[in-house]
Amino acid sequence: MSELSNSLEVSTTGLRAQAQRLRHTSENIANADTPGYRRKTVPFEDVVGRGEIGGVRTGRVQLDRSDPQRVYDPNHPLADETGHYDGSNVDLVVEIADAREAQRSYEANLKIFDQARQMSAGLLELLRR
Template sequence: MSMFSIFSVSGSALSAQSQRLNVVASNLANVDAVAGPDGESYKARQVVFQTAPMGDEGAAGVKVVGIKESDTPGRKVYSPEHPLADEQGYVTHSNVSAVDEMVDMISASRSYQNNVEVMNTAKTLLLKTLQLGQ
């Protein structure tokens, strides 16, 4: 694997983690959502990753193949005066767990930072290699 393929691999990871952070932000923004435009409560979303070949040298990066919604039922809160309450007086909130999303955000953020560090290290090594020839 050449030094230049490191940039492709880390770049694919940066892009994937960036999308993961966007999904986490969307989930966190909807933690207390009761109903969306379709009348249903918000469902937590997760990014699905897949290994992606990068060039002819056998390097493998990552790509986002989709975003899936959680099937976990939403949290029910008894509030009979709420306009979206069902016949029993319960309001269905989103199924997003703020704690799980914060853990996912920290993980994605650290992965992003690690890949930035890989790219910076590769750049430094390439510059030092060029300086050897001077």
């Protein structure tokens, strides 16, 4: 029974990590048009060590260091003398792809969780007989 509960815990760590990744991806998409906004990324770290069962956790949120897009709009209040201002460095195509990947990973972890739960229920049913 211990291995089944460990698999539940491992899939739970994956669910939490992918949920946080989706939150930051949606924040990036929401701020794609915000001048000066830097894309946020969340690194994943393996959880393996003394007394730990394994899994994944998120590291510290990091800001993408790529250059912001230069936008030409002479009427914008942040525009310099050439009519340009620094936009965000968010690429919507990349963000949508990241969101899709995080969604699929979340669904896979959810299926693993459900399978482990069903196996635990089946084992308990067998033990009752």
